[in-house]
Amino acid sequence: MKKKNPLAAKRMKTLPLHLMILPGAILVFVFSYLPMFGLVMAFQNFSPAKGFFGSDFVGLANFRYAFKIPGFWQIVYNTLLISILKIILNIVVPVIVALLLNELISTKFKRTVQTVIYFPHFLSWIILAGLFIDILSPSEGIVNTIIRFFGGNPIYFLGDKNWFPYSMVFTDVWKEFGYGTIVYLAALTSINPTLYEAAEIDGAGRFKQTLHVTLPALAPTILLMGMLSLGGILNAGGTVSASGSSGFEQIYNLYSPQVYETGDILETLVFRLGLGNGQYSVATAIGLIKSAISCGLMTFGYWLAKKTANYEIL
Amino acid sequence: MNKNLTRPRKVFQVINVIILAILALLCLLPLLNLLAISLSSSSAVTTGQVSFWPVDFTLDSYKFVLEKPEFYRAFGISVAKVFVGVPLNMLMSIMIAYPLSRTKAEFRARNAYMWFFLITMVFSGGLVPWYIVISKLGLIDSFWALILPVAVPVYNVVILTNFFKGIPKEIEEAALIDGATYWQVVWRIFVPLSKAALASIMLFAIVNHWNSWFEGLILMNRPENYPLQSYLQTVVVNRDVRLMTSQNAAFITTVSERTSRAAQVFTATLPVLVVYPFLQKYFTTGVVLGGVKE
Numbered sequence: 001m002k003k004k005n006p007l008a009a010k011r012m013k014t015l016p017l018h019l020m021i022l023p024g025a026i027l028v029f030v031f032s033y034l035p036m037f038g039l040v041m042a043f044q045n046f047s048p049a050k051g052f053f054g055s056d057f058v059g060l061a062n063f064r065y066a067f068k069i070p071g072f073w074q075i076v077y078n079t080l081l082i083s084i085l086k087i088i089l090n091i092v093v094p095v096i097v098a099l100l101l102n103e104l105i106s107t108k109f110k111r112t113v114q115t116v117i118y119f120p121h122f123l124s125w126i127i128l129a130g131l132f133i134d135i136l137s138p139s140e141g142i143v144n145t146i147i148r149f150f151g152g153n154p155i156y157f158l159g160d161k162n163w164f165p166y167s168m169v170f171t172d173v174w175k176e177f178g179y180g181t182i183v184y185l186a187a188l189t190s191i192n193p194t195l196y197e198a199a200e201i202d203g204a205g206r207f208k209q210t211l212h213v214t215l216p217a218l219a220p221t222i223l224l225m226g227m228l229s230l231g232g233i234l235n236a237g238g239t240v241s242a243s244g245s246s247g248f249e250q251i252y253n254l255y256s257p258q259v260y261e262t263g264d265i266l267e268t269l270v271f272r273l274g275l276g277n278g279q280y281s282v283a284t285a286i287g288l289i290k291s292a293i294s295c296g297l298m299t300f301g302y303w304l305a306k307k308t309a310n311y312e313i314l
Numbered sequence: 315m316n317k318n319l320t321r322p323r324k325v326f327q328v329i330n331v332i333i334l335a336i337l338a339l340l341c342l343l344p345l346l347n348l349l350a351i352s353l354s355s356s357s358a359v360t361t362g363q364v365s366f367w368p369v370d371f372t373l374d375s376y377k378f379v380l381e382k383p384e385f386y387r388a389f390g391i392s393v394a395k396v397f398v399g400v401p402l403n404m405l406m407s408i409m410i411a412y413p414l415s416r417t418k419a420e421f422r423a424r425n426a427y428m429w430f431f432l433i434t435m436v437f438s439g440g441l442v443p444w445y446i447v448i449s450k451l452g453l454i455d456s457f458w459a460l461i462l463p464v465a466v467p468v469y470n471v472v473i474l475t476n477f478f479k480g481i482p483k484e485i486e487e488a489a490l491i492d493g494a495t496y497w498q499v500v501w502r503i504f505v506p507l508s509k510a511a512l513a514s515i516m517l518f519a520i521v522n523h524w525n526s527w528f529e530g531l532i533l534m535n536r537p538e539n540y541p542l543q544s545y546l547q548t549v550v551v552n553r554d555v556r557l558m559t560s561q562n563a564a565f566i567t568t569v570s571e572r573t574s575r576a577a578q579v580f581t582a583t584l585p586v587l588v589v590y591p592f593l594q595k596y597f598t599t600g601v602v603l604g605g606v607k608e
Contacts, residue, residue, distance in 0.1 A: 016496045017413040017421050024410040024466045025430065031447065031463040032434040038443020048446075097337065100330055109331065115594060116338040122586050124525030126543045130550040130579035134351070134572065135344050142347045142365060178341065206323065231436060249528070253551045270441060275532065280442045287440030295436045 042285040062285035069269075069282075071261070078165065079234055079265040082247060085169045087229045091222060093173055094180030099210060101181060102188050117178025129253035132171055133158065164259040168251060187221040188214070220308070227305045231298025234266055234290045266290050345583075352376070352577040356570030374568040375577035385578065387538060388545035391457070393585075395541055396523045399461045403519040404512070407470045412500045414471070415478035435468050448533060459533040460526075460541060467522065470515040477511035478504055513596035520589055542582055550575055 037052075042062055044055040066072065097117070104110040120128070135141045136157040144154040157167040191214065199209045235246050248267035255263040266286060274283030346366045351359055352375050353368035363369045379385050410431065418424050438444070444463075453459035485507075486499050494502070505512065530544030537548070 014421050014423070017416065018423065020409045020496065020500075021413045021427055024406045024471075025427065027406070027462060027465045028431060028434055028468075030451075031444075031465075032438065034447045035439025035443035036437070038439045038446055041443065097334075100334055103326070103330055104334070105327060106331075109334075113334045113338045115591075117341050118594070118597075119590065120341055122521050122525075122590060123583060124527060124543055126525070126527050126546050126550065127579055127583055130546065130575060131344055131348055133551070134576065135347055140360075140362065140572070142344075145362060145365075174341070178337075206326070253547065274440075274442045275445070284440050284442050287438075287442075291437055291440065298436045 039284060039288055041281050042288045044281055046281045046284075048280070058281075062281045063289070066282050066286045066289075071264070074261065075264045075266060075269055078262055079247075082165050082168050082251075082265065083233045083235070085165075086172050086247075087226065087233070089169060089173045090176055090180055090229075091225055093177040095184055095218065095222060097177060098181040098184035098188060099214065101185060102214075103206075114178070114181075117181070119178070120175045121179035123175070125249040125253050128171065128175060128250075132167075132254065136167070158254055159256065159258055161259045161262045164255065164263040168247070168254070168263070171254070172247075172250060183221060183225065184218060187218055191217045223308060224305050227301040227308075230301035231294050233297060234294050348576045349580055352573055352580050354573065355568045356573050357568075359570060359573055372568050375573040376581070378569045378574055379577045379581060384537070384545060385542075385581075388540050388542040389581075391460075391540065392524060392542035394457070395460050396520055398457075399464065399523045400516065400519045402461060402465050403467050403470065403523075404516060406466045407474050407515055407519075408500060408505065408512075410466065410471045411474035411478050412496070412504060414475045415481075431466075431468050431471060445532065454533055455535050455539055457539070460529055463529065464522070464526065467515070467519060470518055473515055474508070474511055477508055481507055510596050513593055517589065517593035517597050520593075521586060524585060546578060546582055550579060 040052060041055065043057055043059060044052075045058045045061075046052070046055045101110055101113065104113075123131075135143050138144050138154040138156045138159070143157070148154060155163060157163050195213045195217075196209055199213050204212060232246075235248065246267070247265055248271070251263060251265055252268055252271065255268070267290075270283045270287050270290070273279040273286070343366060347364075350364050350366055350368045353371055353373070354364045355370035355372050355374070358364055358369035410427075413421055414424060414428055414431075416424055439447075448454065448459055448463060453462070481504060486503055489499050489503060490496075525543055527541070527543035527547050530539075530541045531547055534540055534544065537545070540548070
């Protein structure tokens with residue numbers, strides 16, 4: 001472009017861009033940044049009557065209190081166990097299914113399977129809670145009817161504390177595995193076909209081709225998805241996705257007091273303390289630690305992704 | 315290609331088709347079971363005769379549900395939420411994504427804005443401060459509490475920005491030299507060229523609005539302001555006893571708590587089921603743009 005009075009001209013030129021982005025920026029400021037100032041209450045003995053400016057500062061007392069909540073470390077353990085199992089299975093299962101889909105000859109069948117297995121992703125955890133509470137019910141649910149038919153004892157998937165964490169992992173995999181195949185299928189289409197031809201000339205069968213050509217080609221995507229999942233590890237959420245299937249939405253709607261011991265996660269604890277018990281400051285303190293650690297892990301994950309896979313989010 | 319398959323390859327194909335068919339059925343059968351329950355009489359359901367096909371077919375559970383004012387009021391609020399919230403989401407996504415898709419040379423503040431939005435994906439003030447801000451704005455029990463806090467879908471902005479970046483510079487340069495404003499470039503060039511990406515983020519926006527329940531449950535004090543999913547949360551998950559107190563004598567033999575719950579869950583699924591096929595062909599674009607880039 002022309003270069004007369006460059007600075008002023010440039011300002012004038014970019015002004016419409018600022019104006020365009022402004023409404024969204026204001027909304028984000030109000031609903032995401034203003035609450036961040038509220039984090040100050042983690043260091044206060046906050047009471048709604050006194051407000052942020054009137055409540056007393058108590059230093060780190062809320063954090064010390066949180067760590068001493070009975071079962072706090074059990075909750076951290078539950079969160080990590082559910083998270084890690086979800087992250088692993090939500091990578092392994094979609095990769096295998098993507099490989100199987102990729103081997104199909106009939107594109108019509110392939111498309112039908114894809115249509116069906118992507119669908120559960122779009123259902124809310126409310127809908128799915130309604131669904132799973134019904135089909136997993138020990139007395140009348142279809143799953144236990146089938147188990148009984150084969151002579152087994154009914155299993156209380158959602159009410160037995162030994163089963164509960166695994167029920168969370170399996171129901172989440174059920175919801176997300178199909179959708180998870182999308183990124184791997186996309187990566188599979190970008191593999192150079194000459195690699196397969198070369199492998200075939202070298203005498204590799206289909207299985208060996210999968211092992212030595214396909215999997216190495218998928219490795220960056222697999223690593224990437226794993227690293228991007230790191231940030232969500234304290235949410236018991238599993239994978240990253242648009243409709244952010246957080247562990248909270250799932251567990252809050254499926255758990256009950258008899259499985260708190262193994263099913264309670266950090267976010268459900270924050271919710272119960274904050275909105276249930278009115279322990280605003282303690283809830284916020286726990287949320288703050290969680291957010292800070294997640295933030296660190298996420299940054300680390302993205303840094304690793306950029307280093308190894310040259311990935312940039314924007 | 316079919317003809318020169320070797321024998322083991324053929325066996326593999328057959329096994330593969332069977333495995334994938336089973337997986338697809340595993341996704342489908344729970345929903346079919348629920349549909350069958352909602353369409354069966356309560357006596358057939360109680361005696362355990364219903365699996366994947368309705369027994370003693372009846373639409374009474376649906377009639378019962380639709381006669382509940384709470385249900386269709388909540389349904390109406392959810393529909394309104396989609397019709398107001400989704401256009402706003404799209405407008406915000408487009409208006410933020412275009413400036414963000416400029417190069418740093420063209421728009422110097424681009425990176426600052428980018429971090430401003432991205433940070434909110436990772437860091438938040440947490441539940442209690444968020445609630446306090448919204449209540450100080452006087453939005454508790456207001457319809458706008460379901461719209462404004464989720465007006466900017468940052469993930470969708472990321473997808474769209476990445477898509478906009480891929481649009482060749484030459485097209486807009488020509489327009490800008492001809493005197494078009496940025497605003498015109500966005501609506502006359504970028505939007506028409508981004509139909510696939512817009513369709514995919516629109517699907518995400520619709521589904522997010524339709525599925526969200528937490529805001530409704532927390533920010534609405536009065537149950538009559540609940541959107542559908544929040545209402546369902548109280549009746550399906552918490553097994554609200556109110557469900558059966560209003561029970562009409564006409565339905566007592568054909569509708570039970572279980573069939574009515576199934577009918578409500580299914581009715582709430584229906585809108586997603588209806589939009590899904592139309593937008594399905596587009597959403598892979600969005601997922602790939604948002605998740606993995608080359």
